[in-house]
Amino acid sequence: MSQFSQVVLSGLATGSIYALVAIGFTLVWQAAQTVNFAQGEFVMLPAFFVLAGMSLFGLSFGTALLFGLAVSVVVLGLLFKKLVAEPILPHGGITLIIATMALGILLKESVKEFYSAEAQPFPSIFPNDPIDVFGAVLSMQDILNLAFSLAVVVALTLFLNRTRTGRCMQATAQNPAVAEILGVNVKRMILYTFLINAALAALASFLITPVYLAKFSNGETLGLIAFIAAIVGGFNQIRGALAGGLLIGVLDNLTAAYVTAEYRAALPLVLLIVIILVRPQGLLGTKEGRAV
Amino acid sequence: MNVRMRTLSILGLVALAIAAPIGQGNYIIYVLTSWLVFAIAAMGLNLTLGYAGQISLAQAAFMAIGAYVTSLLTLAGWHWILAMPLALLACFVVGLLLGYPALRVKGHFLAFVTLAFNTLVFLVLRNEDWLTGGSYGLVGMPRPDFGLFSTMKQLHFYYFTLGVTVLAALAMWGIVRSPWGRAFKALRENPIRAESLGVDTRRITLLAFAIGSAYGGLAGALVAPLVQFIEPGSFGVAHSLRILLMVVVGGSGYFFGPFLGAAVVILLPEVLRFAEGYYLIIYSALVIVMLVFVPSGLIGVWGRLHEKFWPRHEIRADLKEGAGLK
Amino acid sequence: MSMPVLSVRNIEKSFGGIRAVNGVSFDVHKGEILGLIGPNGSGKSTLFNCILGQLPPDGGDVSVNGRNVSGMRASDLNRLGVGRTFQQLSVFPKMSVLDNIILAGQEHHGSMLSRLFGPGDAGLTAEAEKLIAFFRLSHLRDTLAGSLSYGQQKLVDAAMAFMAGPSLVLLDEPAGGVNLTMLAGLKERLTAYNAEHGTTFVVIEHNMEFVMSLCTRIIVLSEGSIIAEGTPDEIRANQAVIDAYLGG
Numbered sequence: 001m002s003q004f005s006q007v008v009l010s011g012l013a014t015g016s017i018y019a020l021v022a023i024g025f026t027l028v029w030q031a032a033q034t035v036n037f038a039q040g041e042f043v044m045l046p047a048f049f050v051l052a053g054m055s056l057f058g059l060s061f062g063t064a065l066l067f068g069l070a071v072s073v074v075v076l077g078l079l080f081k082k083l084v085a086e087p088i089l090p091h092g093g094i095t096l097i098i099a100t101m102a103l104g105i106l107l108k109e110s111v112k113e114f115y116s117a118e119a120q121p122f123p124s125i126f127p128n129d130p131i132d133v134f135g136a137v138l139s140m141q142d143i144l145n146l147a148f149s150l151a152v153v154v155a156l157t158l159f160l161n162r163t164r165t166g167r168c169m170q171a172t173a174q175n176p177a178v179a180e181i182l183g184v185n186v187k188r189m190i191l192y193t194f195l196i197n198a199a200l201a202a203l204a205s206f207l208i209t210p211v212y213l214a215k216f217s218n219g220e221t222l223g224l225i226a227f228i229a230a231i232v233g234g235f236n237q238i239r240g241a242l243a244g245g246l247l248i249g250v251l252d253n254l255t256a257a258y259v260t261a262e263y264r265a266a267l268p269l270v271l272l273i274v275i276i277l278v279r280p281q282g283l284l285g286t287k288e289g290r291a292v
Numbered sequence: 293m294n295v296r297m298r299t300l301s302i303l304g305l306v307a308l309a310i311a312a313p314i315g316q317g318n319y320i321i322y323v324l325t326s327w328l329v330f331a332i333a334a335m336g337l338n339l340t341l342g343y344a345g346q347i348s349l350a351q352a353a354f355m356a357i358g359a360y361v362t363s364l365l366t367l368a369g370w371h372w373i374l375a376m377p378l379a380l381l382a383c384f385v386v387g388l389l390l391g392y393p394a395l396r397v398k399g400h401f402l403a404f405v406t407l408a409f410n411t412l413v414f415l416v417l418r419n420e421d422w423l424t425g426g427s428y429g430l431v432g433m434p435r436p437d438f439g440l441f442s443t444m445k446q447l448h449f450y451y452f453t454l455g456v457t458v459l460a461a462l463a464m465w466g467i468v469r470s471p472w473g474r475a476f477k478a479l480r481e482n483p484i485r486a487e488s489l490g491v492d493t494r495r496i497t498l499l500a501f502a503i504g505s506a507y508g509g510l511a512g513a514l515v516a517p518l519v520q521f522i523e524p525g526s527f528g529v530a531h532s533l534r535i536l537l538m539v540v541v542g543g544s545g546y547f548f549g550p551f552l553g554a555a556v557v558i559l560l561p562e563v564l565r566f567a568e569g570y571y572l573i574i575y576s577a578l579v580i581v582m583l584v585f586v587p588s589g590l591i592g593v594w595g596r597l598h599e600k601f602w603p604r605h606e607i608r609a610d611l612k613e614g615a616g617l618k
Numbered sequence: 619m620s621m622p623v624l625s626v627r628n629i630e631k632s633f634g635g636i637r638a639v640n641g642v643s644f645d646v647h648k649g650e651i652l653g654l655i656g657p658n659g660s661g662k663s664t665l666f667n668c669i670l671g672q673l674p675p676d677g678g679d680v681s682v683n684g685r686n687v688s689g690m691r692a693s694d695l696n697r698l699g700v701g702r703t704f705q706q707l708s709v710f711p712k713m714s715v716l717d718n719i720i721l722a723g724q725e726h727h728g729s730m731l732s733r734l735f736g737p738g739d740a741g742l743t744a745e746a747e748k749l750i751a752f753f754r755l756s757h758l759r760d761t762l763a764g765s766l767s768y769g770q771q772k773l774v775d776a777a778m779a780f781m782a783g784p785s786l787v788l789l790d791e792p793a794g795g796v797n798l799t800m801l802a803g804l805k806e807r808l809t810a811y812n813a814e815h816g817t818t819f820v821v822i823e824h825n826m827e828f829v830m831s832l833c834t835r836i837i838v839l840s841e842g843s844i845i846a847e848g849t850p851d852e853i854r855a856n857q858a859v860i861d862a863y864l865g866g
Contacts, residue, residue, distance in 0.1 A: 088583050091587040094345065094347060097347060097400060098347070098536065098537070098540050098579075098583065099579070099583045101537070105572060106576040106577055106580070109572040109573045113569045220529065224408065228404070231404060262415075262419045266411075266415050268408075269411055269412045272408045273393065273409075277393045280393075280401075470733060470736070471724040471733040471734075471736070471738070474713070474717060474720065474724065475721065475724070475725070477713060478710050481710040481712060481713070482710055484692075484708075485704065485708040485710070486710075487692045487693045488692045488702050489693075489721060489725065489778060489781075489782075490696035491721070491725050492693045492725070
């Protein structure tokens with residue numbers, strides 16, 4: 001029983017981090033028709049910004065995290081939008097998808113060549129002590145990762161639903177033409193979406209890298225899992241991506257613990273294919289939301 | 293360019309391909325052969341991407357299926373010429389099964405499904421070692437022997453591959469020139485109009501993807517006897533991406549784009565040895581820059597230069613073909 | 619009277635709370651040229667899209683030659699003999715005029731396999747050339763459709779709708795953006811085609827003069843319902859129509 005709750009909890013913890021990545025991916029897809037195939041690399045990179053901040057500028061870990069967040073928002077949000085998404089989108093969605101694939105290679109290879117090809121240890125934000133909850137031994141790090149990610153999701157949802165800017169962003173995602181007529185600064189809202197995506201990716205990076213170590217190739221699986229979480233959950237809302245992320249996190253851990261470790265990585269893939277076969281709009285999606 | 297000029301220049305290119313390996317060492321001949329093999333894989337993907345407008349990230353997985361089927365059969369004593377059609381058929385059928393659900397949904401779902409599929413294939417190849425040899429792969433596949441013409445020597449194998457490439461290109465030419473090809477192009481330019489004219493866009497897209505996958509299988513059927521050693525690592529997602537970029541860099545939707553693209557990816561690194569690890573960085577950065585300014589690829593670059601310096605010249609016939617990406 | 623070529627029964631369609639089409643019914647008989655007019659926002663285009671399966675209607679049925687086609691895919695509808703044009707220009711710009719026209723007919727010829735292994739033109743070159751000549755575009759046969767003038771592209775667009783020998787053709791604003799000389803030619807060609815082949819037309823159009831001189835019968839829509847129906851002369855004199863246009 002204790003093992004089971006630990007397996008589920010750590011699944012939820014990882015899943016909530018996947019959800020952060022999936023939500024950012026969804027927001028950008030909806031607001032700017034940008035399917036970002038470099039999303040996994042967007043999660044791999046911020047951890048290296050932090051490491052670089054500590055080793056090159058001698059920052060403390062806490063300051064380096066803020067530095068990493070800021071650099072991520074500028075590079076993966078602002079520069080990504082200005083230099084890649086904006087100029088290429090007029091050439092068509094497929095062209096942009098391919099450009100993001102090339103961007104993924106560029107980021108990955110750059111880290112490999114300019115930083116290191118070896119996995120780097122990355123300090124954990126939260127203590128990794130086991131604690132005893134009702135007789136089950138649980139990892140403190142898992143609990144705090146889960147709590148922190150959920151808090152970010154709640155904050156983001158409140159921002160999108162309760163603030164004027166958030167509602168303008170939603171209007172832009174649903175119908176940019178109408179939003180424009182209603183006086184929404186569509187361009188600015190799209191920029192905000194890119195910045196939020198970069199920030200979410202950076203937070204996910206800080207939470208997940210202590211577990212996986214910082215390695216240039218981390219993005220390969222992370223990106224794929226984020227796409228799958230977004231598609232499985234249903235694209236139209238944040239809660240779809242959240243549900244998809246949590247589901248994959250838990251199923252992944254259960255499979256590894258009780259079924260097969262060899263085919264652990266296959267589970268999300270099979271889930272994706274099954275979902276597309278039987279419920280293409282996703283678990284929580286509606287039909288309209290799918291006509292991206 | 294008129295028909296005669298066109299035929300002459302194509303014959304010229306074939307003559308060049310025949311002359312290229314003469315007097316070269318085995319390694320250079322090997323590199324040239326892989327260029328042809330990847331050109332076949334890219335040619336197939338060009339049909340899916342350039343003509344039918346769908347992203348497939350599983351071309352390496354189809355190469356894997358082609359290579360493993362061919363290897364297992366030839367190791368069991370079959371002749372290559374019998375094993376290869378089965379490899380093609382396997383890829384075609386898997387392409388249909390995979391594309392059917394993915395193409396029912398709007399958006400770029402084929403990209404995600406094929407990405408997942410490529411990862412799955414990799415896992416199966418690595419884990420099912422009773423069949424695939426696991427991480428150690430399969431070794432010692434015989435090269436085909438046609439009685440009077442054995443392909444054991446590197447140079448002979450190159451000419452064999454060249455022959456297969458020419459046949460594959462002719463078949464592709466036939467497809468592109470057929471009513472199917474016209475439907476592919478119509479689909480790319482205006483799917484809603486095509487549908488209203490009776491084109492079953494779902495079916496035609498699926499067929500383009502399945503045929504493209506079969507070309508991946510053919511490339512795989514050639515890789516097995518070329519390298520005589522296959523393992524899962526040679527068919528990962530990164531390789532699918534590499535083939536996709538070949539198509540885009542060469543010029544997707546142009547008939548000769550894949551040959552040019554494969555040359556850039558396979559031959560150029562050999563010339564630019566000094567760049568070593570930075571090659572991929574420079575390459576991927578250049579791809580992004582190219583997509584910003586000339587999304588129609590290198591053939592599109594050539595077209596622009598041509599228009600700039602010889603503006604009155606009639607547009608080349610194969611330029612009319614391509615429409616770049618959507 | 620014989621069976622109608624197109625029969626529309628109680629089509630309804632709402633967007634959110636707004637009723638765009640409110641239970642519209644009408645029949646079109648062989649050889650008729652029916653005009654569908656109405657002020658902006660009267661529901662013409664929505665109705666058109668519901669008939670053609672582009673939009674799923676909330677209720678009602680559409681039959682073509684007695685066969686219920688509600689919810690049918692556009693390609694299947696086309697194979698049943700329904701041709702159409704779109705409001706926006708819809709040619710294939712990077713294909714020649716000839717290829718555009720052949721494409722419009724090839725899916726009606728032979729089997730899937732014969733279209734792969736058979737001749738590249740599906741045996742349609744002669745027929746396509748005849749149609750191109752009918753629309754007086756022969757000199758542009760090998761030109762890329764995208765490099766033609768707007769009016770010429772409109773002609774190619776219309777010609778494509780006829781290539782498969784349809785029994786019913788729906789034209790969505792054929793006169794939109796076409797200059798006066800071209801317009802006269804287009805009308806004359808459509809009338810000639812109708813006379814020669816007995817093909818039934820349904821036309822949505824804003825250009826009153828064009829509709830009045832082309833159509834044999836006209837239906838007027840306002841706020842999603844039919845408010846008048848009759849010959850062009852009757853419609854011209856109808857007070858409800860005048861009110862709808864002036865009021866709208």
